[in-house]
Amino acid sequence: MGLTSNKVIALAVLLAVVLFIGTVWFWPRLARQSWRAVIGRVGLLIATQLAVFASVGLAANQAFGFYATWADLFGQETSPGVVVDHDPAKGETPVDVRGTRPVNVPGGGRPSTGGQIQKVVVSGKEADTASPAYVYLPPEYFQSRYKNRTFPVSVVLTGYPGTAQALIKGLHYPQTAHEQARKGKMQPMILVMMRPTVAPPRDTECVDIPGGPQTETFFAKDLPGAISEHYRTGKGAGSWGVIGDSTGGYCALKLAMHHPDVYAAGAGLSAYYKAPIDVTTGDLFHGDKELEQRADLMWYLDHMPAPKTSLLVTTSKQGEDNYGDTEKFIGKVKAPTRVSSITLDSGGHNFNTWRREIPATLEWISGRLNGK
Structure with a gap:
């Protein structure tokens, strides 16, 4: 799926929603002071924030046309004019x-x-x-x-x-x-x-x-x-x-x-x-x-x-x-x-x-x- 595809944005938004719900649901279980619970809380917070940032970034890119493809986004589109x-x-x-x-x-x-x-x-x-x-x-x-x-x-x-x-x-x-x-x-x-x-x-x-x-x-x-x-x-x-x-x-x-x-x-x-x-x-x-x-x-x-x-x-x-x-x-x-x-x-x-x-x-x- 292309960088500007509606499906990509929809998947990113869906992932962000699932992670948010998962964070709310599992937070009581991760409230303990063990190292595993701390790592779990940190992991959920980071994953949720990344998913939210990705959703916003993909939507902004589609609206403003900053990058056309994944290769363009990651700097792989370096071919000069023909x-x-x-x-x-x-x-x-x-x-x-x-x-x-x-x-x-x-x-x-x-x-x-x-x-x-x-x-x-x-x-x-x-x-x-x-x-x-x-x-x-x-x-x-x-x-x-x-x-x-x-x-x-x-x-x-x-x-x-x-x-x-x-x-x-x-x-x-x-x-x-x-x-x-x-x-x-x-x-x-x-x-x-x-x-x-x-x-x-x-x-x-x-x-x-x-x-x-x-x-x-x-x-x-x-x-x-x-x-x-x-x-x-x-x-x-x-x-x-x-x-x-x-x-x-x-x-x-x-x-x-x-x-x-x-x-x-x-x-x-x-x-x-x-x-x-x-x-x-x-x-x-x-x-x-x-x-x-x-x-x-x-x-x-x-x-x-x-x-x-x-x-x-x-x-x-x-x-x-x-x-x-x-x-x-x-x-x-x-x-x-x-x-x-x-x-x-x-x-x-x-x-x-x-x-x-x-x-x-x-x-x-x-x-x-x-x-x-």
Whole structure:
């Protein structure tokens, strides 16, 4: 059973309950002062607490998507990004579809009613790497009356070390997009859902690391090119947007600011504005001061020409550490860049907060994109 399986959580909860009842039941028998009774009490207490902690940890992991598999949890998932050699003679497709699944909405078993989620691997020519993703295709994509229609695209990025599955199971992006489009609050849109790194487990912060993974190039060039070649997407700059939370939010803002010719809009949910350097990132810049400065979005607004793109930032007055920086960021934006914001009275750096912001975010980004 997988780490995020409901059965695993149910078993952990059942074990915790059984141990709790067992502790209450056997405690009178273990009340004596013998060494065996003491060891029994200690053993029951430790076992019960471990079972409770495991239950809470498994539930939190499923909700927030910290780890996808047991191997990921125990640090065994250390394989780097896959380098792909592209030989045009072989006719290799840049998007390899590995499977499909329905969307969890009424009538979701029929693609023309519920849309479809495709599990894919996207290969990049410029960055020489490949990355997994999930692609949500709206119901209209499968309806005959829209067979010649092209659709706008939003790349949706997790935080770090989140999983792409968390965007589906935890944040409900496909379901929310389906519902917002059904209500007429947004246009039908393709969502490309993935992690913000192409070299797990390293946190690359969407940086082209000198001598290392070229993450920004992958998202700015390879991903739009590959998806546009495989799906019926709009081809112009106004067809693409990018959304992300936490690390993904920083990446979304940076991609829209650095590449307005590709991304007409970028939404950063609980974003920060400067790439951190820590044990998960390693040395991102290798002494390249210009690269480091460009990765600081506050510096970028002060020193670089204002990009022609639209930005959305979200925060909360209580519960978020980025409130002050977000206000500062908004104050630095100059035309032709446009900036919007969502400010909650309270809300932490978590899935519950982002689920409150996602419907409005999808509506916002839909209004700034077209499918041409």
